[in-house]
Amino acid sequence: MEEVVERIMFTEEQISQRVGELAEQISRDYKGKTPLMVAILKGSVMFFADLTRKITIPMEMDFMAISSYGNAAKSSGEVKMIKDLDKKIEGKDIIIVEDIIDSGYTMRYLKNMLLARKPASIKICSLLDKPSRRETEIVIDYKGFEVEDEFVVGYGLDYAGLYRNFPYIGILKREIYE
Ligand code: IMP
Ligand code: MG
Numbered sequence: 001m002e003e004v005v006e007r008i009m010f011t012e013e014q015i016s017q018r019v020g021e022l023a024e025q026i027s028r029d030y031k032g033k034t035p036l037m038v039a040i041l042k043g044s045v046m047f048f049a050d051l052t053r054k055i056t057i058p059m060e061m062d063f064m065a066i067s068s069y070g071n072a073a074k075s076s077g078e079v080k081m082i083k084d085l086d087k088k089i090e091g092k093d094i095i096i097v098e099d100i101i102d103s104g105y106t107m108r109y110l111k112n113m114l115l116a117r118k119p120a121s122i123k124i125c126s127l128l129d130k131p132s133r134r135e136t137e138i139v140i141d142y143k144g145f146e147v148e149d150e151f152v153v154g155y156g157l158d159y160a161g162l163y164r165n166f167p168y169i170g171i172l173k174r175e176i177y178e
Helices: 012-029 045-053 105-115
Strands: 005-010 036-041 060-066 081-083 093-101 121-129 142-146 169-172
Touching (some): 012 121
Parallel strands (some): 036 060, 093 121
Antiparallel strands (some): 005 169, 060 081
């Protein structure tokens, strides 16, 4: 375990098992359809790559990047688009794939923006959910795990751009960000 991590919350094996279950559920729910799965960069890269590889129905991928917290561990409620989708989504079945939903502001912004483009449907898939910090209601259609009010890193999740490469999800030591 890396020295910035207080404790491992989800091991590689636990993540892999849960991601497999989500992929099965999505493959079942979208049978006969071809969903467009949208990765929200950069946090969801690991999750997106593992999840989509386990999906057994035809699907498309696209990528969108939005601003994150910068170096702070708290949400400002401000969201900025850095890279938009490459293609039109009108009439498509969209699944937004995110790393974690915290205050919910990022997802609310994303969902509203994509809804305005008239897709056939939009569902939300998030690896992690921190419900105790929610400030705006969000329905998570596919959820990996719930976490307590702790700052977690690894498997795509960062603090100040670092630690995304850890293969597990761990709690960041408080001394790192306080
Ligand atoms: P929200 O807008 O407050 O829901 O924040 C969502 C974004 O904040 C996520 O996409 C993450 O980039 C970041 N975030 C929130 N909590 C954590 C955490 O515990 N670790 C790493 N990133 C986090
Ligand atoms: Mg993120």
